[in-house]
Amino acid sequence: MAPDTQAIVDARAIHKHFGALHVLKGVDLKVAERELVFVIGPSGSGKSTLLRCLNRLEEPSSGSILVDGIDMLDARTDINHARQRIGMVFQSFNLYPHMTALGNVTLALRKVAGKSRAEADRLGQAALERVGLADRAGHTPGQLSGGQQQRVAIARSIALEPRVMLFDEPTSALDPELVGSVLEVMRSLRESGMTMIVVSHEMGFARNAADRVVFMDDGLIVEQGPPAAIFESPTHERTRAFIGQIQRH
Amino acid sequence: MIQTFFNIEIIAAAWPIVLSGLLNTVLLSLIVVPLGLFGGLLLALLASIRHPLVRWPLMAWVDFFRAFPPLVLLILLFAGLPFAGLELGGFACVAIAFFLNTGAYYGEIFRAGIDSVPAGQVEAGRSTGLSRLQAMTWIVLPQAVRNVLPDLLSNTLEVVKLTSLGSVVAVPELLYQARQAQSLTYNPTPIVVAAIIYFLMLWPLVRLLSRLENRALAGRR
Ligand SMILES: Nc1ncnc2c1ncn2[C@@H]1O[C@H](COP(=O)(O)OP(=O)(O)OP(=O)(O)O)[C@@H](O)[C@H]1O
Ligand SMILES: [Mg+2]
Numbered sequence: 331m332a333p334d335t336q337a338i339v340d341a342r343a344i345h346k347h348f349g350a351l352h353v354l355k356g357v358d359l360k361v362a363e364r365e366l367v368f369v370i371g372p373s374g375s376g377k378s379t380l381l382r383c384l385n386r387l388e389e390p391s392s393g394s395i396l397v398d399g400i401d402m403l404d405a406r407t408d409i410n411h412a413r414q415r416i417g418m419v420f421q422s423f424n425l426y427p428h429m430t431a432l433g434n435v436t437l438a439l440r441k442v443a444g445k446s447r448a449e450a451d452r453l454g455q456a457a458l459e460r461v462g463l464a465d466r467a468g469h470t471p472g473q474l475s476g477g478q479q480q481r482v483a484i485a486r487s488i489a490l491e492p493r494v495m496l497f498d499e500p501t502s503a504l505d506p507e508l509v510g511s512v513l514e515v516m517r518s519l520r521e522s523g524m525t526m527i528v529v530s531h532e533m534g535f536a537r538n539a540a541d542r543v544v545f546m547d548d549g550l551i552v553e554q555g556p557p558a559a560i561f562e563s564p565t566h567e568r569t570r571a572f573i574g575q576i577q578r579h
Numbered sequence: 580m581i582q583t584f585f586n587i588e589i590i591a592a593a594w595p596i597v598l599s600g601l602l603n604t605v606l607l608s609l610i611v612v613p614l615g616l617f618g619g620l621l622l623a624l625l626a627s628i629r630h631p632l633v634r635w636p637l638m639a640w641v642d643f644f645r646a647f648p649p650l651v652l653l654i655l656l657f658a659g660l661p662f663a664g665l666e667l668g669g670f671a672c673v674a675i676a677f678f679l680n681t682g683a684y685y686g687e688i689f690r691a692g693i694d695s696v697p698a699g700q701v702e703a704g705r706s707t708g709l710s711r712l713q714a715m716t717w718i719v720l721p722q723a724v725r726n727v728l729p730d731l732l733s734n735t736l737e738v739v740k741l742t743s744l745g746s747v748v749a750v751p752e753l754l755y756q757a758r759q760a761q762s763l764t765y766n767p768t769p770i771v772v773a774a775i776i777y778f779l780m781l782w783p784l785v786r787l788l789s790r791l792e793n794r795a796l797a798g799r800r
Contacts, residue, residue, distance in 0.1 A: 410708045426703070437709070442713075490708070
């Protein structure tokens with residue numbers, strides 16, 4: 331592989347069982363540096379599980395995962411160190427309610443990256459600036475809107491300068507009028523060259539920001555390609571049915 | 580009537596004895612409460628390792644010491660241990676009995692607090708590279724303690740009251756000293772004084788507890 335098309339995420343033959351439930355049935359996913367991959371699919375198709383396997387919040391039953399050259403499933407890998415390179419943004423924000431916005435952003439900087447408080451505060455403040463919330467540093471999550479909370483959550487990830495960011499339905503819990511501000515931040519992240527894997531139903535965003543759309547169904551990647559191809563002329567019946575369904579909504 | 584139950588002369592005579600009892604009660608509480616909190620935290624942290632080999636013995640331990648009357652436990656330690664060649668004295672027996680008994684109660688409270696913190700909190704922390712212990716220390720425990728603060732305080736109140744059990748094994752705490760004074764003066768006044776002191780000492784805690792409980796209710800609304 332040429333250096334400029336170096337895969338930063340290389341997941342192969344990922345299987346995941348929850349007891350008797352076979353949730354991922356051999357998923358291969360390769361993501362190039364600076365690529366934005368959009369993952370869509372019906373509820374229960376395994377999108378979240380796939381994302382959570384990539385940073386090993388979920389232990390895959392089998393398969394291999396390389397992220398930035400690190401073997402995520404090797405028992406000798408320092409998983410806490412590896413996870414710093416993989417940002418994750420959750421549907422429900424999961425901000426720490428007992429800390430300020432700045433406290434949320436600096437916790438891992440101090441405890442994992444080992445920065446001094448002053449240095450962490452400086453980096454944290456810069457991260458909040460990037461999501462347009464420099465003036466909210468002292469607010470607690472309870473004092474912020476949903477959109478602002480999600481942007482703080484994004485700042486919490488980017489402060490660690492990850493090589494990849496995973497987004498699991500980042501705007502699904504938001505009131506419609508707050509969605510735009512979060513997508514705006516994601517767009518600017520993309521422009522700064524961040525590699526991103528996004529599970530979302532925001533098809534408008536997928537159309538004009540994604541390099542590739544991946545359609546999952548029943549634990550498998552059924553079809554993938556450029557947004558225009560997947561949305562206008564899907565080849566598989568299941569993809570067509572799914573796209574038709576969401577476009578009717 | 581007042582001569583019998585609230586005799587000023589007797590109060591003056593008994594005061595030094597009762598005061599030394601009060602100091603011992605405070606001292607006992609200052610030892611027993613942190614000890615119980617520490618034991619409880621330890622139990623709750625162990626319980627968060629959801630391994631069956633840890634979980635079952637732990638549950639048995641907690642159930643046993645919650646079901647065992649603390650007074651019986653205390654007397655058993657005090658009267659029984661010397662037969663095992665271990666002469667510990669009243670104070671140490673109270674400390675151990677309370678560590679076992681109230682530790683189990685505090686443990687259940689901490690465990691409920693830890694369970695009340697959504698799993699997404701830990702996941703967010705772990706996704707940024709925090710270890711399990713770091714996520715527990717910086718993310719889960721602060722929220723857990725805040726969520727169960729009224730229960731912790733309420734249990735602490737019970738513990739302070741239970742220190743009067745020390746009188747049974749001749750620990751010179753407030754009740755024991757008041758009874759000494761009573762038997763010296765042939766008058767119940769020292770007991771009345773002790774009762775008033777208990778009330779004055781615990782009433783602010785009770786008020787604080789009410790306010791916390793009201794605030795918790797308001798927060799839930
Ligand atoms: N921890 C778990 N234990 C048991 N089953 C689980 C667990 N997590 C997910 N599952 C099951 O795995 C399947 C895939 O779930 P997953 O959350 O990955 O789907 P999804 O594509 O993200 O769906 P949605 O669009 O609803 O978020 C579902 O059937 C779900 O019930
Ligand atoms: Mg999901």
